[in-house]
Amino acid sequence: MTQQVSGQTFSERPRATVMEDVAARAGVSAMTVSRVLNTPEKVRPDTRARVLDAVRELGYRPNFAARSLVTGRSGALGVVSFDTTLYGPASTLHGIEQAARTHDYLVTIVNVTTLNRRSIAEAVNRLRFQSVDGVIIVAPHESAADGLHHLPPDLPAVVVGARESLPVPVAAVDQAAGAVRATRHLLSLGHDTVWHLSGPEDWIDASTRVEGWRSVLSAEGRQIPDPLRGDWSARSGFEAGRQLARDPEVTAIFAANDHMATGVLRALREAGRRVPQDVSVVGFDDVPEAPYLWPPLSTVRQNFTEVGRLAFRLLLERIDGRTATPHRMIEPELVVRESTGARQSG
Amino acid sequence: MTQQVSGQTFSERPRATVMEDVAARAGVSAMTVSRVLNTPEKVRPDTRARVLDAVRELGYRPNFAARSLVTGRSGALGVVSFDTTLYGPASTLHGIEQAARTHDYLVTIVNVTTLNRRSIAEAVNRLRFQSVDGVIIVAPHESAADGLHHLPPDLPAVVVGARESLPVPVAAVDQAAGAVRATRHLLSLGHDTVWHLSGPEDWIDASTRVEGWRSVLSAEGRQIPDPLRGDWSARSGFEAGRQLARDPEVTAIFAANDHMATGVLRALREAGRRVPQDVSVVGFDDVPEAPYLWPPLSTVRQNFTEVGRLAFRLLLERIDGRTATPHRMIEPELVVRESTGARQSG
DNA sequence: GATGCAAAAGGGAGCGCTCCCACGGAAAAC
DNA sequence: GTTTTCCGTGGGAGCGCTCCCTTTTGCATC
Structure with missing residues (x-):
């Protein structure tokens, strides 16, 4: 009474x-x-060749799920990131x-719109559910600390x-060092002090840059103006710039990123203050457009791509059970262009 | 002589x-x-509750590989993209x-540095190997066509x-329509004709924008200048801008993206040509900084995020076996700011 | 109280792969 | 020539889950 001989059933699926x-x-x-x-290497060359031929002829692709079921590895790693539309996170991801x-890992990405314990846990769980071998969390916010x-x-993380x-291991750019360089550069041009337009409150990079900037002014015994606060956007830079342009004392501005610096440049220009003759401006990031703003923007380059690579290396160490380096910093680099110049007396 | 009773073996792994x-x-x-x-719904509520409790108490997470082995689905989809550092691809990915x-799919990404049949096949294979349920290919190059x-x-693709x-189904922004709008806008301001700074040769968006621009000039019987060619970068915009600045006939420029427009603005300014009084400039994309350039850049906004959403919807249709819409366009929008103005009688 | 019937729950196979172990035969040692 | 060694290969179990099919259960009906 068997009916499976029909041979027609399931003929749809080619198997x-x-x-x-x-x-x-x-x-x-x-x-x-x-x-x-x-x-x-454990198979005799001729056998190996025969098998490889068969693989090719049949177009065989091993079943990933089956392999991963037995090995417990997926060959995928997860990245939890805040808004990969931003230049920094996008480059890091890249x-x-x-x-x-190059190490035959695939990258699965989960964007989060807020960074707190709950949202991080949720994102990480989504990734675990897909049994990634490890996760990299791009969490530039103070509020992420709790979640981290x-x-x-039991999940390798960086x-x-x-x-x-x-x-967990941390890969980062030494933000403070970058801010220090930017500030010193401006002072070295003869400016009495440096105004700072910082990033939004919750961002670690923002506060670290404030600290770097402040430390230099303080060490040199300069007046420390209240930092203005932006939100990384060119718009906020523009608004802050308008405010700064009104004050004739302001001759040097360190903006916490290039987009805000872009806005500052426009505000200064609209207010009739020349850059760099009247006011010098330094940004941070070195976005690709920076050299082509008007004037070309002096800035602090942070190599996000390198940070991403570093993060991956650290994660790989974790996954392979090697002792992982706890914290690694990448040095940013001051790039002097034409938006900074010697202070004009008077 | 059995030794597995030791109980120590493998005690490391908690299972x-x-x-x-x-x-x-x-x-x-x-x-x-x-x-x-x-x-x-097929389980009696009290049983269900009991099971759910047990799940919670034990912190149970189903094994993804095992499930996917038997269902043949992975709940992940692949994105093959060209350089996700660029604003467009990054936003689309987002x-x-x-x-x-929102549909409980995870996104796995593979970047490609060149787009041709081989590189696309390779990227898609990497993803298939991880048994993604479908792929979205962001392939803005002419040379990708062969691969596509x-x-x-047998793999759902968009x-x-x-x-x-x-x-396969295609999701795209109607580039030609955008170019038409930009060009018409400039003509409507009284300019005799419009110069065009196009994107690199192999890019589909670049040539489509050229076509849109040319069609308007041609329909209106205007002189059609040779388009200049850039590479999307601000640098190339700057160089092209210098060239255009030399020609006093040039009063209206349509740059194929905002970054190049940024470079053009700088070149014009350095050459002493005022924007928009002497020359009007329109970009394309509406990057976040566009409103804060100096002057604020008129441009054509393309909603990349919406394109990404659309692509996902189309892919879902494919995966679920529903008839998929073959080709869908999203309309771009002209955003007029201050880099364009009425032609001053010269 | 016996019977019928749908709904709920279980048994067992099997997805495709890797890994432990065993085994055969050729090379090396006696 | 025989035994030992070792390399290359195969058999078979089992990873954790779903799904087909069967068995059990609860409950209304006669």
Whole structure:
């Protein structure tokens, strides 16, 4: 009474070739095929060649789920990031992806719109559910700290751009050092002091840059003006710039990123203050447009791509169980262009 | 002589809780646990509650690989994209990710540095290897066409920003329409004709914008200057701008993107030509900084995020086997700011 | 109280792969 | 020539889940 002989049932689905098919074609066992794929050196060259031929002829692609079921590895890593539309996160992601690709890892991304314990946990869980081998969290906010302290201990993780020492490795650019360089550069041009337009409150990079800037002024015994606060956008830079333009004392401005600096440049110009003759402006990031603003913007270059690569390396160390470097900094670089100049007396 | 009783072996690995554990705890079979997770309505409420409690108490997370092995679905989709550092691709990716998230899909990304048949095939294969349920290919290059015509037929795919009718659905912004609007806007301000700074040769968007621009000039019987060619960068815009600034006939410039327009603005200013009094400039994209350039840049806004969402919707249709809309366009929008103005009689 | 019937729950196979172990045969040692 | 060694290969179990099919259960009906 068996009916499965019909042969018509399921004829719709062509059934992908599996390892057994390759084995049959090559005249070996499935085991040997598996070996050729994973530890080729343990298979005699001629057998290996035969198997490889069969693989090619049949267009065989190993089933990822099956492999990962038994190995417990997925070959994918997760990136939790805040708004990958921003230049920094986008470049970091790019660096991660690039490094991952050369190591045959795939990158799965989850964007978060807010950074707190709950949102981080949620994003990480989504990724775990897909059994990624590890996660990189791009969390430039102070408010992320709580979430980062409570990451699942059994999941290899690396954080990009966090502040304090965490239970996980951190890859970051030395923001303070960058701010120090920018500020010193302006002072060295003869300016009495440097005004600062900072990033939004919750951002670690913003406060670290404030600290760097302040430390230089304080060490040199200069007047420390209240920093203005922007939100990274050119718009906020423009608004702050209008305010600064009104004050004739202002001759040097350190904006916490290039987009805000862009807005500052426009505000200064509209107010009739020349850059750099009347006011010098330094940005931060070195976005690709920076050299082509008017005037070309002096800024602090941070190599986001390199940070991404570094983060991946640290994660790989974690995944492979090697002792991971706890915290690693990348040095930013001052790029002097034409938006900064010697203070004109008077 | 058995030694496995030692109990020490493998004690390192705590062994994650599996469905059977949950079943035991809830006093049901594994089958029922599976039902609670997948088709809860088929389980009596009290049983369901008991199972859910057990899940919670044990912190059970279903093994993704095992599930995907048997269902043949992974809940992940792949995005193949050209340089996600660029504003357009980054925003598109963001839109895709956003839409995917609300539908419980995860997004895995592969960047490609060149777009041709080989590189596309390679990227798609990497993704297939991870058994994604479908792929979205962001392929703004002419040279990608070949690769897009040879996608594996059994893998649901959607293309973003391709030109011609492909065997797969396409989501795109109507570039030609945008260029038409930009050009008409400039003509309506009284300019005799419009110079064009186009994007790099291989880019579909670049040539489509050229076509739109040319069609308007041609329809209106205007002189059609040779378009200059840039590479999307502010630098190339700057160089082209210097060239254009030399020609006093040039009173209206349509740059194929905002970054190039940024460079053009600088070049014009350095040459002493005022914007918009002497020369009007229109960009394309409406990057976030555009309103804060000096002067604020008139441009054509293309909603990349919306394109990403659309692409995801189309892909979902494919995955679910619904008839997919073949080609869908999103309308761009002209945004008039201060870089364009009426032609001053010269 | 017996019977019928739908709904709820379970048994067991199997998805495709890797890994432990066993085994055969050729090379090396006796 | 025989035994030992070792390399290359194969058999078979099992990873954790879903799904087909069967069994059990609860409950209305006669």
